[in-house]
Amino acid sequence: MSENRAAQVEEYGWTAVSCDPKQRANTKPSTKPSVPQLVKDVPFPSTAVALAAIEYAKAELPTPTFNHSMRVFYYGLAIARQHFPEWKFSDETWLLTCLFHDIGTIPKYTPSVFMSFDLHGGLVALDALKQMGAPSPQAESVAEAIIRHQDPVQTGTIHAVGLLIQLATLFGG
Template sequence: MSHGIWTPENFGWIAVPRNRSNVPSAEEVAGMNNEFYSDPMDAWPVTDVTDKARDYAQQHLSKETYNHSMRVFCYGIYIIQHYFPEYHSKDFFETWALTCLFHDIGTTDENMSNTHMSFEFQGGLLALKKLQEFGAHKIQAESVAEAIIRHQDPGETGTVSAMVQMIQIATEFDNMGLQPHLVGREVIESVTARLPRMGWSGCFSSTILKEIRLKPWCHTTALENFAESVAGNELMRPYE
């Protein structure tokens, strides 16, 4: 598959504020036309790399985690379509799909037990290796790895890549219902009908507690009351 010129920006290597000051506020969103005009899965990039990555994810992730990963893709696509037209490119969408598929690969029982590293770091390294084996360009695989490693690294200072910011926003939305103004309820209903949550709030909160129990030094401990926030996701409660 040819991508033409390999431009780092197309793979998400764009510096954006870590504090998300570039993300529309609730007031700004209220003044926009946010009609749900397309199925997010219509934007799924069908390529050799995404085919291999999707097969790998389906083989290694639990059904609950796989559905979460695909919901994150859908919510992120909706957000990109409506608020970030500068990200509209084949390369960005492919990199986004790969990031979503691999972002929780470190939470599998096998991966969590075979390393002392925090799950995001191990997952990033694994994605870097596997995606290059699948044919992804090094620039692209590195963007995915960076996004996975930093996807639980919100904060007020400095910058992150656009791919990091997108995976932070979309995972926090599905996991905790944060920044609900970015995605309409009809989108949630459509996405969860196709990709059921299957009790995801309880499932992922248990995974968080398991990692902290096994690795009390893990990066997840930096997120205050994380397990409680996931378990208490009021936005998604009707869809559990």
């Protein structure tokens, strides 16, 4: 785990960014066009927590949902690296967010809870990731991103990973 709070903010994607799309668009004009990013060229996280999360997601999510989660992972990295390089987070934190972002939609949970899938999914992710050994600031970042991923407000701020999951899920359908 990172030693100080500032390092944790950066590693786990806690930097606050504006929810207002107009503010994001005005911060810097695009100076170069987007370029294709091949899946084979993207380093894949292979930590113990990442591997445990992949195993968990493959076991729990229906195949189409797991595949959607992986598309969101790759789309999100492309969006962040090419259009928001100032957003800092580890690829592992981003992968965990993607793998768990729809965990609340599985039949195991939908009939037994009344809260929305994103709220319940965030709580499931928080608990599962802590059990897998994820540091609390990382598990909390993932949980908050999941809880807010269907809440695209346009005022205030959200953490970078939270906004990225909102953007990437638009493309990962």
